[in-house]
Amino acid sequence: MAAVDANPFVNPNGGKVIPVESAQELVKNHVHPNAAEAVPRRYIRPQEERPTVSLLASSEFSIPVIDMKKLIILQGQEDQRKQEMERLSDACQEWGFFQIVNHGIPHSLIDEIKAVAKNFFNLPLEEKQKSAPQGGDPQGYGQLFVTSEDQTLDWGDLLALSLKPNQIKNLALWPTVPTNFRDTVERYALEVERVAQEVLSLFAENLHLEDADSFKNVFGSEPMNLMRMNFYPACPRPDLVLGLSPHADGGGVTLLLQDDETVGLHVRKNNQWIPVEPIPYAFVINIGDLMEVMTNGKYRSIEHRAVTNKERARLSIANFYNASVDAEVAPSAKLVDEHHPCLYRQFIHKDYILYHLSKPLKGKRHLAEFAKLDISNT
Numbered sequence: 001m002a003a004v005d006a007n008p009f010v011n012p013n014g015g016k017v018i019p020v021e022s023a024q025e026l027v028k029n030h031v032h033p034n035a036a037e038a039v040p041r042r043y044i045r046p047q048e049e050r051p052t053v054s055l056l057a058s059s060e061f062s063i064p065v066i067d068m069k070k071l072i073i074l075q076g077q078e079d080q081r082k083q084e085m086e087r088l089s090d091a092c093q094e095w096g097f098f099q100i101v102n103h104g105i106p107h108s109l110i111d112e113i114k115a116v117a118k119n120f121f122n123l124p125l126e127e128k129q130k131s132a133p134q135g136g137d138p139q140g141y142g143q144l145f146v147t148s149e150d151q152t153l154d155w156g157d158l159l160a161l162s163l164k165p166n167q168i169k170n171l172a173l174w175p176t177v178p179t180n181f182r183d184t185v186e187r188y189a190l191e192v193e194r195v196a197q198e199v200l201s202l203f204a205e206n207l208h209l210e211d212a213d214s215f216k217n218v219f220g221s222e223p224m225n226l227m228r229m230n231f232y233p234a235c236p237r238p239d240l241v242l243g244l245s246p247h248a249d250g251g252g253v254t255l256l257l258q259d260d261e262t263v264g265l266h267v268r269k270n271n272q273w274i275p276v277e278p279i280p281y282a283f284v285i286n287i288g289d290l291m292e293v294m295t296n297g298k299y300r301s302i303e304h305r306a307v308t309n310k311e312r313a314r315l316s317i318a319n320f321y322n323a324s325v326d327a328e329v330a331p332s333a334k335l336v337d338e339h340h341p342c343l344y345r346q347f348i349h350k351d352y353i354l355y356h357l358s359k360p361l362k363g364k365r366h367l368a369e370f371a372k373l374d375i376s377n378t
């Protein structure tokens, strides 16, 4: 059973997460299609934050796609594997983002997890509110990043659940409707962990660390698997709002399932926003802040955001695969030398989570404020 009392993240901000109205309810109850004034003021972004897209974005200029099948070690296929490993290395260093295909997660399970998530968000509000956050525990249904009354709001609702370890798993918040929700999430979690661990091994190999388990060892015996289902209702003025504020993910690696039809994820590259075209059954993978630290900045945790769509709602499911709560995180000694000074201080993972959770989502600032070393005099 979940040992909720032992959750170390309860009240990360003195319990100051401010509840806000569900974006889905707002659309249902108040917004009149096509009326500019229909978007309440609290959602309207200042001019410089509104969603423009880079003119450079094209099929040639988009995040790389990695074929996991080519990374299996097969006799006679060494050259193909080497090339794909190099593409993966470029993706991590140049983009911090890539998509994977042929990852081995059954398509039927991907259909199932999307279906249970959609079914959940389509429930009446009263049913969804049974999963509302309790007592400062930063999990559940609603918005978790609203920490001040004057913050611009995101046009989206979310359901955040800690799947692992048991210490932070709060089954009381897990929906019981649809009835197959729990079972589907549990099966999906195992598959996501398997892929996340494979990805960590590939990173370690590419960086020539001691062995393929180097990152897994730092992640420790109780790695965290946090899931966030994001639902962005259609918005009458997608040009004025954002579905999810620009942010970098705080953890190790993120595996994201996108909606197949609706583009919504934007990745920041050279100060421009590049949309990520959905590939059915692919996962978008991105490097989180912990990975940036462990690779001493070689792999980059990149800012991203979600935009909304005028006609269609969009669903995404993110799993954050993170180190154990008590893991000591620091740049790998192998990646620090006289030409590559140590860029980050060592810290305990839990302290960074508490810091991250206590702030509104804000670009890349969290990691820089928390752990970046000043190397200007070295």
Ligand SMILES: O=C(O)CCC(=O)C(=O)O
Binding pocket: 228, 230, 244, 249, 256, 258, 264, 265, 304, 305, 306, 315, 316, 318
């Ligand atoms: O909805 C998306 O595509 C992005 C989701 C995301 O970045 C997150 O949940 O951290």
Ligand SMILES: [Fe+2]
Binding pocket: 247, 248, 249, 304
């Ligand atoms: Fe994210």
